[in-house]
Amino acid sequence: DAVVHSMAVLDYAPGSFHKGKISSSAPEMALQLIRTPKIITAIKDRNPGTFLVGFKLEAGIGRKNLLKRAYVSLIKNNADSVVANALETVKSPVTHRAYFMVKTGKIVAEVKGKRLIAKKILDIIASGVKNG
Numbered sequence: 237d238a239v240v241h242s243m244a245v246l247d248y249a250p251g252s253f254h255k256g257k258i259s260s261s262a263p264e265m266a267l268q269l270i271r272t273p274k275i276i277t278a279i280k281d282r283n284p285g286t287f288l289v290g291f292k293l294e295a296g297i298g299r300k301n302l303l304k305r306a307y308v309s310l311i312k313n314n315a316d317s318v319v320a321n322a323l324e325t326v327k328s329p330v331t332h333r334a335y336f337m338v339k340t341g342k343i344v345a346e347v348k349g350k351r352l353i354a355k356k357i358l359d360i361i362a363s364g365v366k367n368g
Contacts (some may be wrong), residue, residue: 238287238361241276248272280314289357290315295323304316307341315339317360319353324347332335336360 239336251268258265279288290313292306299322306320320335329350336356347356 237285238289238364239279240289240357240361241279242291243293245275246272268321269323274313276313276315287292287361288315288317290314290318292318293323293326294320296323303337303343306335306337310337310339310341316364319357 248269249272251270276288276290279286290309292302292309294302294305297305302320302322306318309315310318316339318337320337321333325331325333331348332350332353333346333348334353334356335343336347338344338360344360345356347353
């Protein structure tokens with residue numbers, strides 16, 4: 237009924253692998269990284285009835301820009317809700333602040349503290365699944 241997609245599994249992967257041992261006398265090497273597909277974008281394609289909660293984590297951009305980027309993510313991924321938070325606050329279970337946005341772009345809650353954030357995620361899923 238619901239998917240909480242809290243983070244990208246892997247944004248980039250090695251472009252190629254070297255087979256065998258690399259000699260320590262080999263010249264310097266460069267690592268090529270390639271972008272991996274976003275799993276979150278496929279969730280609604282595979283099951284349109286799933287209530288999808290995405291996350292948007294940003295660093296050093298301020299509340300206004302964080303919420304703008306969260307809305308773009310919400311629309312792009314066809315999510316039902318997105319949890320926006322700043323990297324600067326997530327390190328502490330007490331000061332971690334999250335903004336809960338729904339499809340209309342409205343912020344329905346601003347919650348502080350990891351336990352309360354988790355509870356709010358469950359509340360939003362429960363109300364969305366009932367009303368969805």
